Amino acid sequence: MSSAISVRHLTKDFRVGLRGLKLRAVDDVSLEIPRGEVYGLLGPNGCGKSTTLKIVLGLVSATAGEVSILGCPSATPEARRRTGFLPEAPYFHKFLTGRELVRYCARLSGVPSADVAAAVEDALGLAAMTEAADRPIGTYSKGMLQRIGFAQAVVHDPELVILDEPTAGVDPVGSAAIGRMIHAMRAKGKTIVLCSHLLGQVEQVCDRVAIMDRGKLVLEGRVDDVLSRRDRHVLTVESMSPAAREAAEAALVAHGAVVTSVTHPRRSLEDLFRELVTGSRDA
Amino acid sequence: MQASFQRVSWIARVTFLEAVRQRFFAFLLILGAAMALSSVSFRVLDFGHGELKFIADFGFGGMFLFGSVLAVVMTAQLFFSEMDNKTALTLLAKPLGRGEFLLGKFAGAWSVLGVFVAVLSGLLGIVLWAREQELLLLAEQAGKVPPTFSASGLAQFALLQWLRLGVVASIVLAISAVARTFLYAVVVGALAVVAGQLQWIAQDAILKPSESPAYEAVLWCTSRLLPNLQQFNIGDALVLGAPGVPADAVGAVALAGAAYMAAYVFLGALLFKRREI
Numbered sequence: 001m002s003s004a005i006s007v008r009h010l011t012k013d014f015r016v017g018l019r020g021l022k023l024r025a026v027d028d029v030s031l032e033i034p035r036g037e038v039y040g041l042l043g044p045n046g047c048g049k050s051t052t053l054k055i056v057l058g059l060v061s062a063t064a065g066e067v068s069i070l071g072c073p074s075a076t077p078e079a080r081r082r083t084g085f086l087p088e089a090p091y092f093h094k095f096l097t098g099r100e101l102v103r104y105c106a107r108l109s110g111v112p113s114a115d116v117a118a119a120v121e122d123a124l125g126l127a128a129m130t131e132a133a134d135r136p137i138g139t140y141s142k143g144m145l146q147r148i149g150f151a152q153a154v155v156h157d158p159e160l161v162i163l164d165e166p167t168a169g170v171d172p173v174g175s176a177a178i179g180r181m182i183h184a185m186r187a188k189g190k191t192i193v194l195c196s197h198l199l200g201q202v203e204q205v206c207d208r209v210a211i212m213d214r215g216k217l218v219l220e221g222r223v224d225d226v227l228s229r230r231d232r233h234v235l236t237v238e239s240m241s242p243a244a245r246e247a248a249e250a251a252l253v254a255h256g257a258v259v260t261s262v263t264h265p266r267r268s269l270e271d272l273f274r275e276l277v278t279g280s281r282d283a
Numbered sequence: 284m285q286a287s288f289q290r291v292s293w294i295a296r297v298t299f300l301e302a303v304r305q306r307f308f309a310f311l312l313i314l315g316a317a318m319a320l321s322s323v324s325f326r327v328l329d330f331g332h333g334e335l336k337f338i339a340d341f342g343f344g345g346m347f348l349f350g351s352v353l354a355v356v357m358t359a360q361l362f363f364s365e366m367d368n369k370t371a372l373t374l375l376a377k378p379l380g381r382g383e384f385l386l387g388k389f390a391g392a393w394s395v396l397g398v399f400v401a402v403l404s405g406l407l408g409i410v411l412w413a414r415e416q417e418l419l420l421l422a423e424q425a426g427k428v429p430p431t432f433s434a435s436g437l438a439q440f441a442l443l444q445w446l447r448l449g450v451v452a453s454i455v456l457a458i459s460a461v462a463r464t465f466l467y468a469v470v471v472g473a474l475a476v477v478a479g480q481l482q483w484i485a486q487d488a489i490l491k492p493s494e495s496p497a498y499e500a501v502l503w504c505t506s507r508l509l510p511n512l513q514q515f516n517i518g519d520a521l522v523l524g525a526p527g528v529p530a531d532a533v534g535a536v537a538l539a540g541a542a543y544m545a546a547y548v549f550l551g552a553l554l555f556k557r558r559e560i
Contacts, residue, residue, distance in 0.1 A: 057376045077378035085376035091368045093297060097303055107293045108377045110286060152373065171338040 004057055004160050004191035005033040007182035007187050007239030010065035012051055013213075025051045033208075035070075035159075038182060038192045040206035040223075042199065048215040049195050050088065053164055058087055070159060081110055084153035088195075090145060098129055098148045101137060109156035119208075120153050126181060127151035138264040139153035143174030150181055161185055162193045167201060172273045179205050200268065203227070236265055290379050294387020295394065297438055298361055302395040306358060311349045312399055318345035319406045323414060334418065335411060335430045336523055342407035343518045346400065351476050353399060354451040358392045359468040371560055382552035389456050389548050396448040404441035408434060411522075412544040436521035439533055446540035447515035451476055453547035454510075460555035478505075479512035486511060510543040 012026040026048040028055035035040045041049045044179040054060040056067050058075035085267060092101050101118045111119050124130045127147040132140070140148065146166055160210055163182070175198065182205050185192055196202050203223060210220040219226060240248070249259050302308055322341035326553035362369050365371040365388070411432045422429035448506060462468040485505040492555050520528045 052376075054372075054560070058371060059375055061557075061559065077380060080376060081378040083376070085373070086378070087372045090373060091370055092373070093301060093370065095300060096297070104293060104297060105373070105377065108290055108374065108379050110378055149373075219434060 002068070003032045004035045004037075004039075004070060005031065005074075005193065006066075006068045007031040007052070007056070010052065010055060010067060011063045012048070012060065013063045014057060024215050026055070026062075026077035029212070029215070029217045031111075031210060031217065031220065033191065033193060035191050036189050037207040038186050038194060038205050040202040040209040041193060041195045041212065042197075042202060042209055047212040049212050050164060052212070053162055053193070053195060057083065057162065068189060083161045084156065084161040086146070086149045086153040086159035086161075086163045086166055090149035092137050092145070092148070092152075095136060097134050097136055098140070098144075098151070099133040101148060102133075102151050105152040106155045111156050119122065119157070122157075123151040123155040126154060126184060128130045128177060128181075141236065143170045143177070146170055146174065146178060148180075150178065158223070160191045160193070162195075164195045165197065166194065167196060167198055175201060179214070215246075230261075287380070287383055291383050291387045291390060293347065294374070294379075294384060295390035298388050298391025299394045301364070302357055303398070304390060305357070305360075307360070308353065308395060308399070311353050315345040315349040315399070315403045316406050318342070318349075319403055319410060322409055325416070329409065333430050333523070335432050336519065336527075336532070337516060338411055339413060339432065339522050342403065342410070343479060343516075346407075347401045348401075349384075350396065350399060350448050351451060354392075354396055354448040355455050355472040355476060356469055357395065358452040358455040358463075359459050359465055359472060361392055362388055362456060363465040363468065366560070367465075375560055381556045381558075385456060385460065385552045385555050386548060387397075389453060392537070393445075393449045393450045395477070397445050400441050400445045400448065402446075404437060408437050409545075411437070413529055430523075432522050434556065436523075440518045440521045443515045443517070443521075443533070443536060443540070447464060447512055447539055448545070450510050450512070450540050451479070452541045453544045454479075455506070456545045457551035457554060460551045475509070479508060479510050482506065482509045482511040483513050485509075515540065525546060 007100060008030050010026055010029045011024070013027055014023045016023050041052070043049045051060060055062050055121070056069065056074050058080065061075075062139050067074040070082050072079040072082075085231060096104065102123055103116060105115050106119050106123075112271070115190045121130070124133050129144065129147050129151055132144060137148065150163070150166065153163070163178075166178050168181075170178065179201060182192055182194065186205075194202060194206060206223050208220070209226065211218050237248075245262065249262065252259055259276070319342040322338040325341065365374070371384070375381065411417075412434070415430070415432055419429045451472070454475045458471050458475070459468040462471065482505065486500050489499065489502040489506055493502075498553060517533075517536070519530055521533070
């Protein structure tokens with residue numbers, strides 16, 4: 001079975017200024033994104049990840065290289081029919097209500113007339129936007145905009161969902177809600193490509209990651225493989241007395257181990273925040 | 284084919300909704316309507332021409348002027364709002380062809396121009412009819428032949444104006460497909476309207492013998508590539524009766540307008556395909 005996304009030797013040059021100077025945004029990048037996984041594409045601003053996604057979606061042409069989505073050349077409507085996309089900082093027509101927007105996108109995505117109403121309700125439900133669906137988009141908060149953007153991206157039940165900075169500008173509660181939507185999509189067997197600066201979230205939801213810098217791919221692999229340090233170990237122990245701790249350290253040293261640090265585990269500030277504000281949906 | 288038509292109609296529908304909500308559209312519609320309605324008050328300035336002709340010319344002028352401004356500015360604005368706000372990113376990431384997108388934008392803009400022409404023509408028709416009734420009574424009392432206007436002629440004129448504005452909108456859309464900024468598209472679009480109004484000069488000149496093949500080539504290209512927008516201005520003959528316009532001549536003008544619209548939308552779609560979003 002073909003990969004969800006296959007990128008081979010992709011290069012993109014932009015011409016800038018009056019003299020047409022060449023700016024290489026993507027430099028010989030090759031990627032294979034397997035089906036059914038959550039894939040994180042990371043990198044600093046201007047590293048070429050958004051350009052790569054735009055080429056994948058056929059919005060920008062490649063200078064060199066090949067890109068295919070689910071076995072189809074990426075620039076074809078057939079490839080886009082099976083793909084959902086949430087752009088970075090999405091902006092929608094403010095005069096439409098959330099429901100009208102999702103219906104509009106369903107019709108453009110080729111959802112049959114008879115199925116549109118059910119597909120719209122499913123997408124709104126998945127994005128937890130059913131209650132606010134009849135309000136004009138102009139009244140939505142940043143988090144709600146991201147969620148309605150998510151709903152329009154998945155309304156046609158795509159096999160592949162591409163999310164460009166889905167949590168940019170969203171508070172931790174909204175960010176966690178988007179994380180839950182990603183988990184729900186993965187549970188349905190969808191492939192999700194997530195482009196984000198929030199490394200903590202990427203670590204939590206992604207199966208694989210790729211890191212880009214200055215247009216080049218610098219690292220790619222399974223999250224567990226790229227993050228774990230095989231030469232070090234962490235023991236988490238409850239109710240340990242100082243004497244037990246000394247004895248444990250001595251035992252480890254006796255077996256040739258080097259104890260580099262013994263500390264109390266910390267929870268993340270994001271976890272603490274989410275724990276304290278549980279119940280509030282969105283600012 | 285049916286799916287493609289549906290996608291185009293959805294783009295057109297949302298474009299239409301976006302356009303009619305703009306204050307700019309309402310402002311120009313009110314200005315045009317005020318011009319058509321106020322023509323009765325200015326009829327004393329008819330410079331010796333018939334009153335109905337003066338009223339009709341006043342209304343035609345409003346339709347031409349404000350319609351042209353609307354066709355240029357609104358069409359460019361509807362296109363660039365999608366580009367600048369990045370809504371085009373969301374839409375074009377769907378199984379929607381670039382040609383379908385552009386055709387939908389054109390259809391939406393042209394529909395709004397249709398509303399504009401219909402409202403102004405309707406108001407002008409009411410003003411002309413009301414004054415015609417007054418003049419009928421006066422003419423009867425004076426034993427003169429009363430002036431009349433043709434409602435069907437006004438409808439034909441309105442249709443031709445709609446086509447003319449459609450040609451302008453299609454040119455602006457083709458320019459917008461390659462323009463980097465809204466201002467550039469508006470300025471070049473406005474220049475294209477002026478050139479279209481003066482195109483008859485090139486048509487006249489090409490009939491005269493010239494010794495320069497380059498000059499002839501330029502004239503030939505100008506007279507073929509640019510539409511002659513003056514050919515739509517046959518309101519007097521259509522609305523005020525004599526000498527009248529043969530139906531086949533009106534049909535030929537309408538056909539030429541439709542052909543130019545189709546050609547410029549097609550050109551715009553080709554250019555837009557190469558644009559990076």
